[in-house]
Amino acid sequence: MKLAVIFGGVSSEHDISCLSAASILRNLDREKYEVYPVGITQDGRWYYCPDCTADTVENGEWERLNGKIPALLPPDRSVHGLVLLRDGKTETVRLDCVFPVLHGVGGEDGTMQGLLELAGIPYVGCGVAASANSMDKSITKVLVDAAGVRQAKYYLALRYDFERNAEGVVRTAADRLGSFPVFVKPCSQGSSVGVAKANDMLELAAGLTEAFKLDDKVLVEEFIDGHEVECAVLGNHSPIASTVGEIAPAQEFYTFDAKYKDEASQLYIPAHITPQQIETVRQNALRVYAALGCRGLSRVDFFVTHADGEVVFNELNSIPGFTSISMYPKLFAHEGIDYPALLDRLISLALEEHHG
Numbered sequence: 137m138k139l140a141v142i143f144g145g146v147s148s149e150h151d152i153s154c155l156s157a158a159s160i161l162r163n164l165d166r167e168k169y170e171v172y173p174v175g176i177t178q179d180g181r182w183y184y185c186p187d188c189t190a191d192t193v194e195n196g197e198w199e200r201l202n203g204k205i206p207a208l209l210p211p212d213r214s215v216h217g218l219v220l221l222r223d224g225k226t227e228t229v230r231l232d233c234v235f236p237v238l239h240g241v242g243g244e245d246g247t248m249q250g251l252l253e254l255a256g257i258p259y260v261g262c263g264v265a266a267s268a269n270s271m272d273k274s275i276t277k278v279l280v281d282a283a284g285v286r287q288a289k290y291y292l293a294l295r296y297d298f299e300r301n302a303e304g305v306v307r308t309a310a311d312r313l314g315s316f317p318v319f320v321k322p323c324s325q326g327s328s329v330g331v332a333k334a335n336d337m338l339e340l341a342a343g344l345t346e347a348f349k350l351d352d353k354v355l356v357e358e359f360i361d362g363h364e365v366e367c368a369v370l371g372n373h374s375p376i377a378s379t380v381g382e383i384a385p386a387q388e389f390y391t392f393d394a395k396y397k398d399e400a401s402q403l404y405i406p407a408h409i410t411p412q413q414i415e416t417v418r419q420n421a422l423r424v425y426a427a428l429g430c431r432g433l434s435r436v437d438f439f440v441t442h443a444d445g446e447v448v449f450n451e452l453n454s455i456p457g458f459t460s461i462s463m464y465p466k467l468f469a470h471e472g473i474d475y476p477a478l479l480d481r482l483i484s485l486a487l488e489e490h491h492g
Contacts, residue, residue: 137232139169139483140218142248143193144176147240148329148350151196156458157237158194159465163475169483172218172229174207175199176238182207184220184229211254233486234259235479237458241324244455245271258490260482261432262454270428270452273323273355280449283427285420287449288439289313289358292323295348306341309356317359320344322351333359360448362439365407367421368456368467370481372431372489377418378467380438382407403463405470409440416447424452432485435464 141164143157144150157173164171173188175198183204185193192198206221217231234257236248246268252259262270269275274292281287291312298305309318320343322330330350332343340356347354364385368378384402406414421436428434435456439448456464468478 137169137483138172138217138229139164140172140174140231140234141237142174142176142234142243143237144178145238145240146176146178146180146242147238147244148325149239150178152457152459153237153239153243154193154196154198155460156239156462158190159458159460159462159475160235160237160479161188161190161193164479165476168480172231173198174209174218175204176242180242182209184218209251209255211251213254213256216256231257233257233483235483235486236261236455239455239457240329241271244453245324258486260486262428262430262434263489266429266431267454270430270434270454271324272353273321273451274353276428276452277355279427280424283423285423285427285449286446288360291356293344293354293356295352295354298344298348298354302341302344306337306344309344310337310340313356313358315358316340319355319357319359320347321355321357322347323353323355324351360439360441360450361443362441362446362448363407363409364437364450365409365417365440366435366437366463366467367417368464369421369425369430369434369436370432370468370478370485372485375422375425375430377421378471379405380407380409380414380417381405381463381467381470382409383463403461403466405466407440410445413440413445413447420447420449424449428452430454431489433464433482 141157143153145153173185175183175185184207185198185204187201187203188198208219215228218229220227234252246264249264249267291309293305317333317335320332330347334340334343364383365380367380369375382404386401417438424436425434435453437450465475
């Protein structure tokens with residue numbers, strides 16, 4: 137099977153994508169797959185990288201390799217794969233499947249999925265609408281509300297309003313939520329990029345100012361004092377939910393650095409919550425997955441409050457991290473599905489979704 141693994145990309149999560157892709161490249165069964173590593177630079181250039189190894193992808197050296205070949209993925213279904221620009225000539229590689237290991241804008245937001253739909257190539261993960269709707273946290277909120285799943289109270293702030301009347305937006309957000317602290321989140325960033333905790337009006341104003349550098353829409357959410365837990369979901373029309381894992385961040389909250397740089401952060405599988413709470417998280421994860429129309433995989437994140445054990449939805453990641461320390465593969469390893477078998481399952485689900 138000819139499988140392209142696409143990584144990198146133009147988003148702020150470019151480096152995390154490379155870490156995830158490196159782990160996937162290490163664990164794909166080369167007896168089953170003829171792997172085509174395709175890297176996208178941060179300025180949007182595509183390269184087929186035949187000399188790429190997991191190590192060169194992980195450390196970023198792939199961009200400096202001499203053997204990389206400019207590549208295109210046209211929407212023309214007769215090509216059904218890559219066009220390589222080698223020595224002034226073009227050659228095509230017909231692909232059986234694509235694994236888009238792309239986090240954030242340009243990879244997890246429905247744009248890559250739309251291109252692959254046009255090209256008629258099966259791909260791992262959620263479709264166009266589910267990807268776009270889960271990437272935009274404000275749209276996710278509306279759909280999860282309709283599904284009847286408890287989530288944090290929120291206020292949606294818009295850049296246009298903030299630029300006209302920043303003080304008014306800050307005051308309205310604080311009034312709507314009623315108390316501090318609150319969290320400020322750009323609507324379409326992942327890996328906690330741009331997320332800030334605000335303890336007063338001044339910090340809220342500063343958090344909004346920074347968040348609007350990354351997005352036109354920003355959520356201000358109530359602070360939930362609880363366990364930070366995550367559930368992995370796998371499947372198309374009959375998905376399964378893993379047990380629940382818990383994050384114990386070494387920093388005040390699960391920032392970008394806490395996720396990927398601070399080795400003092402701890403993961404607990406299963407989470408330090410009651411069996412009943414674990415089951416509630418699992419069932420709510422499946423409800424959110426269905427409400428958003430997800431396919432293939434997603435990681436669904438919740439809080440379980442310390443005060444009364446209430447389960448509160450946080451967010452859904454349609455292409456969760458696949459690094460060596462990421463929760464998604466660890467949760468399914470706990471369920472008895474090791475990393476290579478998990479990759480096989482995801483690719484099979486992609487073919488099933490495309491071919492029926």
